[in-house]
Amino acid sequence: MKKGFVFDLDGVITDTAKFHYIAWKNLAKHLGITIDEVFNESLKGISRMDSLDKILAHGHKENEYTLAEKEALAKNKNDDYVKLLADLSADDLLPGVRDFLVDAKAHNIPCAIASASKNAPMILEKLGVLDYFGHIVDPETLMKGKPDPEIFVKAAQSIGVAPKDAIGFEDAQAGIEGIKAAGMYAVGISTTEKLTGADLQVTSMTELSVEQLISI
Ligand code: G6P
Numbered sequence: 001m002k003k004g005f006v007f008d009l010d011g012v013i014t015d016t017a018k019f020h021y022i023a024w025k026n027l028a029k030h031l032g033i034t035i036d037e038v039f040n041e042s043l044k045g046i047s048r049m050d051s052l053d054k055i056l057a058h059g060h061k062e063n064e065y066t067l068a069e070k071e072a073l074a075k076n077k078n079d080d081y082v083k084l085l086a087d088l089s090a091d092d093l094l095p096g097v098r099d100f101l102v103d104a105k106a107h108n109i110p111c112a113i114a115s116a117s118k119n120a121p122m123i124l125e126k127l128g129v130l131d132y133f134g135h136i137v138d139p140e141t142l143m144k145g146k147p148d149p150e151i152f153v154k155a156a157q158s159i160g161v162a163p164k165d166a167i168g169f170e171d172a173q174a175g176i177e178g179i180k181a182a183g184m185y186a187v188g189i190s191t192t193e194k195l196t197g198a199d200l201q202v203t204s205m206t207e208l209s210v211e212q213l214i215s216i
C-alpha cells in the first residue's frame with residue numbers, strides 16, 4: 001500500500017515549461033546563444049542557476065560572466081517568466097490534475113510538492129490548488145538538485161511518509177532518476193518523451209486512478 005504522493009510542478013501540475021522556455025530563449029538570444037526545444041528538454045527539473053550555466057556552456061560562454069553578472073541574468077529571466085504567468089488560473093491545470101487531487105484528499109492520501117521552482121507557492125496559489133498540498137519543499141534548503149533524490153526524500157518525509165511508501169510524479173528524466181534513487185515508485189507523465197526508469201508512464205493524469213495507485 002502506498003501512503004503519500006509527491007508531485008513535480010512544472011509539466012505535471014501545469015504546463016509552465018513552455019513559459020520557462022520562452023524566457024530562457026529570450027535571454028539566450030540576448031547573449032548570442034541559440035537554444036531549441038531539444039536542448040530545452042535538458043533544462044526541465046534543473047534549478048534556475050544550473051539552467052543558466054547549462055545555457056552558457058551550450059554557447060561556449062561559461063567563463064565570460066562573474067557570479068554577480070550571472071545572478072543578474074537569472075533575475076532578468078525570472079522577471080520575464082513571472083510576467084508570462086500573470087494570467088495563470090485554474091484553467092491552466094493540466095488534464096486530470098484537479099480530479100486526482102480531490103480523490104487523493106478523499107482517500108486521506110497526503111500530497112507534497114518537490115519542485116526546483118522558487119515560484120511554486122505563487123503558481124499553486126494562482127492555480128487554486130495550494131490547499132491540497134501538505135508541504136512544498138523549499139528549494140533553497142537543498143544541497144543538491146535533481147537527479148539527486150534529496151528533494152523527493154524531503155517531500156515524502158514532510159508529509160510523514162517513508163519514501164518506499166510514496167509515489168512520485170514527474171515529467172522529466174532527471175526527476176524520474178531522483179524518484180527512483182529515493183526508493184519511491186515513479187510515475188512518468190509525458191506525451192513526447194520516453195522516461196527511462198519510470199515504473200509507469202502515462203500521457204496525462206486522466207489515465208491515473210488514486211485507488212489503483214495506492215494499492216501498488
Ligand atoms: C523546475 C523547472 C525548471 C526550472 C526550475 C526552477 O524544475 O522544470 O525548468 O528552471 O523549476 O524554477 P524557478 O521558477 O525557480 O526559476
Ligand code: MG
Binds near residue numbers: 008171
Ligand atoms: Mg517538471
